[in-house]
Amino acid sequence: MEPSAATVPPMKDLTDENITPNVHIINSQCPDTRLKFLLTSLVTHLHDFARETQLTTEEWMAAIQFLTAVGQKCDDIRQEFILLSDTLGLSVLVDGMSHPKPPGATEGTVLGPFHTHDAEHFEIGDNICSPGKGEPMLVLCTVKDTAGNAVEGVTVDVWETDDTGHYDTQYPGRTTPDCRGVLTSGADGISFKCIKPVPYPIPSDGPVGKMLATLKRHCYRPAHLHFKFKKDGYDELITALYLRGDPYETSDAVFGVKSSLIAELDSITDPEMADKHGMKAGDHLLRWDFVLITDRESEELKAKLAKDTLHKYKSGARLDHDLPVADN
Amino acid sequence: MEPSAATVPPMKDLTDENITPNVHIINSQCPDTRLKFLLTSLVTHLHDFARETQLTTEEWMAAIQFLTAVGQKCDDIRQEFILLSDTLGLSVLVDGMSHPKPPGATEGTVLGPFHTHDAEHFEIGDNICSPGKGEPMLVLCTVKDTAGNAVEGVTVDVWETDDTGHYDTQYPGRTTPDCRGVLTSGADGISFKCIKPVPYPIPSDGPVGKMLATLKRHCYRPAHLHFKFKKDGYDELITALYLRGDPYETSDAVFGVKSSLIAELDSITDPEMADKHGMKAGDHLLRWDFVLITDRESEELKAKLAKDTLHKYKSGARLDHDLPVADN
Structure with a gap:
């Protein structure tokens, strides 16, 4: 000015x-x-x-050059600053604060860059993956509120990589969505067929990849299946399930794993169950109980969190719309 | 990896x-x-x-987009991340810590992006500006050590803008340096002729300029004359003198002004003095006593500063080459 x-x-x-x-x-x-x-x-x-x-001046200059390289690596499809935020644990922290959860509710985790808005709608029981994408897995989930009542009519987005660790969007010439789908929850929740998730690397050919190598960190994410739950009156839940025993379970490059989101992978033993779902005995089975919170529960939690935060300031801050602001 | x-x-x-x-x-x-x-x-x-x-997630995303824009504004001659660091007071802080000074020694301040290595060498008393660049000013400086002894043979770089607020390097087609020069100190220090400095804006057509406008800050630096002192055995001194009474004396966009570096601009009243220096009575006069510290004084100060810093850590840190490092 x-x-x-x-x-x-x-x-x-x-x-x-x-x-x-x-x-x-x-x-x-x-x-x-x-x-x-x-x-x-x-x-x-x-x-x-x-x-x-x-x-020191030299370290400051190295940081200036690093941040410049991070900015210059960004383009329409690559966001290296988000990757930097992810690998420093900031993204999952901000995400967690934006969607606090009471005990018993399903925790959220990072959305990641691979969600799309063009996934097809599937019926309960459908297979969201085209044939040959990986080892078959049946997913059986309940979707309830914190009082234990089934929440019907929830739009549930699901997405994962194929067994080479690539999302459909990472293939040039992609024409239709694959290994992703949208379902609507019924009284029993949702069930669908897909493939067993596998670990995969985050992009490592840029300055953030160099940083990880300098820090002797690997660039892998453990195997996981993404979920997004949306229904009016309920706080949107963006989360993922991680497979226990994955080699990167305790060293996720972007800190998305949470203890409460690690699932035990089971297999189908009952031939009747296999038949019912169009699977084979021995196929993978993932069961999970998702618990959503209402908008009101979310707002009350955020208000409480804001008040707790404000207590740290002796002066200079007040609350406005449940966020701390300068008080003058 | x-x-x-x-x-x-x-x-x-x-x-x-x-x-x-x-x-x-x-x-x-x-x-x-x-x-x-x-x-x-x-x-x-x-x-x-x-x-x-x-x-919040929205604020985090706005920050990601801002940092990306800052990185993408950088090129071979524009460094927007340094500008961001400057306008947040980080540059002057890092600079001050890298060159701590004991009481009585001349403080340093930011180098800025306009120093060059092609300035001509001038003799004591010369004019470092070509004719017509601004209001004539005579500069008379002593250059001493902390014991009060003259330090001879110091290479002194001096640079400033013309009276439109532009450095020579900001003009397209620049062929020779102007409003800048290198002198060597003698027993009486250095003296030279130049022009009275004027305030000027930092580049404001990028994301940092937008940030300043959003914060209701202006983008101006108060009038100043840059100095760099170099001699083996002495800590390099990068500093500047600011003119008291400048409209931006207390609101420098990059926080380079320090109280100890604000100079009272005088004028030449004695006709004999004017004659001696080839000036006119009424021309501006700037006098300053610069005090350099030795490498050894600098190292001792930095070692003390490092020890003071380490006292803040109960565990996890130790000193290595006078810098705190992780102790495992």
Whole structure:
């Protein structure tokens, strides 16, 4: 903006020691109290990080060059900054705070970049994968509320990779969706056929991949099956089920695994059950009970979380729409 | 790296609450103890920032898009991430920590992007600006050590804008350097002729400019004259002098002004002095006493600073080459 339009309060006695409060003073004219609060917290943490580590000019320049490379790796289909956020555990943290859950409700986890809006609608019991995509797996799920009542009419999105670890969208020339589908829950929840998920690597040919290699981290995600539950009046649930015993169960490159989302993979032993679902004895079987929360339960939880957060501030903050904002 | 080459310690009982220590566990295989320390501090502050602000998914996505735009604005001559660091006060903080100064020594400040290595060498008393660049100013400086002894043979780089607020490098088709020069200090320090500095804007046509406008901040730097002092055995001093009374003295967009670097602009009243320096009575006069510190003084200060920093950590850190590193 033109300087004549700015009425900046003067910084005081500028020294190395008081640079942080002086940045706050300069930013204090921001009319958006939420943005002002975010900036104050961000600048404080950024400066504390530099002070606590005695960050050197050379390290700072290396960080500038890394962030520049991350930005320049992004294009219409590649988002390297989201990958950076994922691999630093920030994405799953933000996601968890946005959708807090009471005990007993199914926890959420990261959406990831492979959900699409063109998945076909399937009937209960259908196979969402075309033939030859991997080892057959039957999925039987209940969908209930926190009181234990079945929630019918929930739109359930499901998606996974094929057994080479690739989503349909990763194949050039994709014409129709595969290994993904939309179902509607009935009184018994949902059931469908698909394939046993497999582990796969996140994109590692960019600066984030280099970072992981420098840190001696691998770039793999453990085998998982994505779910998204949507129904009016209920908090949207974006989650995934992970298979116990996967080699990356305790080292997911993007920290999406949660203890409460690890499922024991079973197999079909009862020939009658196999027949009923059009499967063979010995095929994989995954059972899960999903528990959704209502919008109201979600709002009450978020309000409580906001109040708990505010207690940490002796001054300078108040709540507005259940989020902390600058109080002046 | 290939997962088979990674020996990642397992994360424990993954939940929203313990994501931060789990990220530390995954990063703990980094063989570079300094990098491990930096990552641990960075992840802790990043997660604390998100928790304290209850960062929402929408705000997180806006930040991802902002950082992507900052990265994509960078090219061979434009570095928007440095500009972001400058406008958040981080650059001047890192610079100050890298070159701590004892009381009485001249403080440093940001180098900025306009220093070049092709400035001509001038003799004491020369004019570093070609005719017509602005209001004439005589600069008389002593260059001493902390004991008060003159330091001769110091290479002193000086650079500034013309009176339109542009450095020579900002003009297309520049063939020779102007408004910049290199001098060597003698027993009386250095003296040279130039022009009175003027305020100027930092580049504001990118995402950082948009950020400043959203925060109701202006994009101006107060009038200043850059200096760089270099001599074997002495800590390189990168600094600038700011003119008292400048409209942006207390609101520098990049926080480069320090109280100890604000100079009172005088004018030449003595006709004999004017004659001696080839100036006119009434021309501007800037006097300053620069005080350099030796490499040894600098190293001792940094060692002390590192020890003070380490005292903040109850465990997990030790010093290595006067920088805190992870102690395992």
